[in-house]
Amino acid sequence: MRLIVMLLLLLFIAGGVVLGALNADLIGYDLGFARVQVPKGAALLAVLALGWILGGLTAWLGVTTRHRRERRRAEKAVGTKASKTP
Template identity: 65%
Template sequence: MRLIVILVLVFFVAAGIVVGALNADLVGYDFAFARVQLPKGAALLAALVLGWLLGGLTAWLGVSLRQRRLQRQRRKDAGRKTAGA
């Protein structure tokens, strides 16, 4: 299983290098407040990485906040039960 994962990773890294090499020409981006010139491949990679990181961060924040809320609730319930007993 680990070998397959390594092979897939190597394939994607190689594909990235090939695509990057084939699209080395610069493209310009206008962000209204700034204009930047980036290689096409780097721009693609940046968009992918940024999107992945933002997605991961959103999911992690959602899960951890919900767990904390649940823990607080449970502690409150336990305190009430012991006080009742």
């Protein structure tokens, strides 16, 4: 399993290097308060990484809140059963 993960990681790193090399020309971004000139490949990889991180964060928060809600319901159900027992 580790070998497959390592091979996939190397494949994506090689793809990123190729993407950066083929898109080396500079493009400008006007952010309103600053102007930035970055290589097109770096901008693409940065946006890809940002999207990956935000997507993972969104998925993690969704799972975490669902588990928290289920745990509260379970604790509430256990608490009501315990209070009914003489």
